[in-house]
Amino acid sequence: MxxxxxxxxxxxxxxxxxxxxxxxxxxxxxxxxxxxxxxxxxxxxxxxxxxxxxxxxxxxxxxxxxxxxxxxxxxxxxxxxxxxxSENAKFADILDAHGITFIGPTADHIRIMGDKITAKQTAMDLGIPVVPGSAGEVLNDADALKTAREIGYPVLIKATAGGGGRGMKVAKTEADLLEAFNTARSEAANAFGNDSVYMEKYLGKPRHIEIQVFGDGAGNAIHLGERDCSLQRRHQKIWEEANSPALNVEQRMKIGQICADAMKKLKYRGAGTVEFLYENGEFYFIEMNTRLQVEHPITEAITGIDLVHEQIRVASGGGLSVTQEEIEFSGHAIECRINAEDARTFVPSPGTITHFHAPGGLGVRVDSGAYQGYRIPPYYDSLIGKLIVHGRTRVECMMRLRRVLDEFVIDGIKTTLPLFQDLVTNPDIANGDYDIHWLEDYLAKTSV
The missing domain is CATH 3.40.50.20 (Rossmann fold)
Structure with a gap:
């Protein structure tokens, strides 16, 4: 132990x-x-x-x-x-060599899923649906033109070692392609030290749906439902929901079981998230994160399962604490990522928090290391807290979220709280009618 x-x-x-x-x-x-x-x-x-x-x-x-x-x-x-x-295979290997347990998957699985081309091929081999695209790395201008013609425009060029939208470009026509291709390679080289890219069909208005999975490393695996992460800015998630307003029970259980079965075949160990674009009733694999996600609390809210407890249990050799049949989904949960940023410009706002009051009440959780008098350093990610709200229905959850956003007080710095106060009253959000482009389109048209 x-x-x-x-x-x-x-x-x-x-x-x-x-x-x-x-x-x-x-x-x-x-x-x-x-x-x-x-x-x-x-x-x-x-x-x-x-x-x-x-x-x-x-x-x-x-x-x-x-x-x-x-x-x-x-x-x-x-x-x-x-x-x-968290997704550094070398780190996992070094810990293992020193007899220290890495609470996560094996280094091999981190490597497989850390390279986008290998991950996509592995997903296909495991029976997970994927986006139509290149068979591997796109090597040069001629290869890019040929591949794009085969896939059909618009196309998306993506860094094989990418993340957070870096090394990712869209080409809507052949005239756009070579500039997008070479810009993506240049960005990838600067961000990741690796300029290799691949190409996929660009989907017009998809949602971003991800499936939480857990494996024990011995061939047993489960899924814990999906999260809808479609509200994004510059490929960074801002608001997440579980369950997705776009899926019904049959759809979520079908794609969840596909992912769980894939993890069984892979003999995956620990927590993982299989991410998809979802459009017109179809799921398309985009990547797998071999770690705990920022948005894991909303899955905990609807299942009652502590995912960090589960990670530690599996890493200790204790196996999974539940079977798929024992998992019960209850209600609806939403997470808002509270960043130390200007809600209009998204410019980071480090500094000292002069007043801090977290909201409370039934179904309310705040994950934050912030406190009154704490100085937010300028060196790291601007996330200072997560507001998680749970309700018996999505409507109840939204009304609770509206209430607690008005209770949350963070003074001394600028935060994204005003953005969420605006979004929670928006009719499209209330109806669950949004895709991965919705937020950026909305921000371009309005001011908070």
């Missing part, structure tokens, strides 16, 4: 993992940069270790320092949270 977990992350996810560890009676180690010495998870952990200066490359991405912190404190496991080293 795992006795001490080092949390290789920061912010709200570090605090989230720490809480799960405490509930399981497992000792905790917080690592932190010099900029995060007053972070809440550092204050609450059993032990803490400073692993470097503020830049991520010198602290949260410094594998040597994290392994050294494990050895100094006697931590026998590492939970990577999301981001940073």
């Amino acid at each position: 795992i006795s001490k977990i080092l949390i290789a992350n920061r912010g709200e996810i570090a605090l989230r993992v720490l809480r799960a560890c405490k509930e399981l009676g497992i000792a905790t180690v917080a690592v932190h940069s010099t900029a995060d010495s007053d972070a809440m998870h550092v204050r609450l952990a059993d032990e803490s270790v400073c692993i470097g200066p503020p830049p991520s490359r010198d602290s949260y991405l410094n594998i040597h320092q994290i392994v050294a912190a494990c050895e100094i404190t006697g931590a026998d496991a590492v939970h990577p949270g999301y981001g940073f080293l």
Whole structure:
């Protein structure tokens, strides 16, 4: 059994993992940069270790320092949270070589799903539906022109090692293609040190639907329903729902079972998310994230299953705590990502929080490491908290969300709370009538 977990992350996810560890009676180690010495998870952990200066490359991405912190404190496991080293196969391999448990999938599975071309081919082999596209990397201008003609315009060029919309370009006509192709390669090289790209059919107005899966590494796997993550800005999720307003019970159980069966064949271990574009009743695989997702709390809300507890259980060799038949879905949940950003311009707003009051009441959860007097450093992601609301129906959930957004007080910095106060009263959102382009189109037409 795992006795001490080092949390290789920061912010709200570090605090989230720490809480799960405490509930399981497992000792905790917080690592932190010099900029995060007053972070809440550092204050609450059993032990803490400073692993470097503020830049991520010198602290949260410094594998040597994290392994050294494990050895100094006697931590026998590492939970990577999301981001940073959570999908770094080399990190998983190094921990394994040091006899330290990585709370996540195997390094091989991280590698397979970390390369978009390999992931797509693996998904096809496992029976998961995919977007029509190139068989592999698109190598040059001539190859790009030939592939696009075969697929049909518009096409989407994507970095094989991509994420967050970087190295991703749309070409609507042949005249656009070569510029989009070469720009995508250049962006990919700058962002990931890898300029390889591939090509897919561009879908006009799809929704972004993802399936939460869990495997025990021995051929048993389950799904925990879907999340709708279609409200995005620049490919970054802002508002997520479970279940999706676009799917019925039959559709969600069918695609969920396809994903669970695929994870059984793969002998996948731990938490994972299979992501799709959904249009005209069809699902098209886009990628798999081999980690805990930012939006995991809404799945917890509708299933009652603690996903971090489950991660630790599986990593300890305890297997899954539930079977597919035992999972019950209840009600509706919505998550709003609260960022330290100007709600109009989305410019980051680091600084000191002068007043902080989290909303409460039935069906309300706030995951945040922020507190009154906390100084948000300028070095990291601007996410400062997540507001999760659960109700018996989507209508009840929306009304509850409207209420709690008015209760949430964060002063001293600018946040995206005004954006959500605007969205929660919008008729399209109320009707669940939106796609992955809706928010950017809306922001282009209106001001918050």
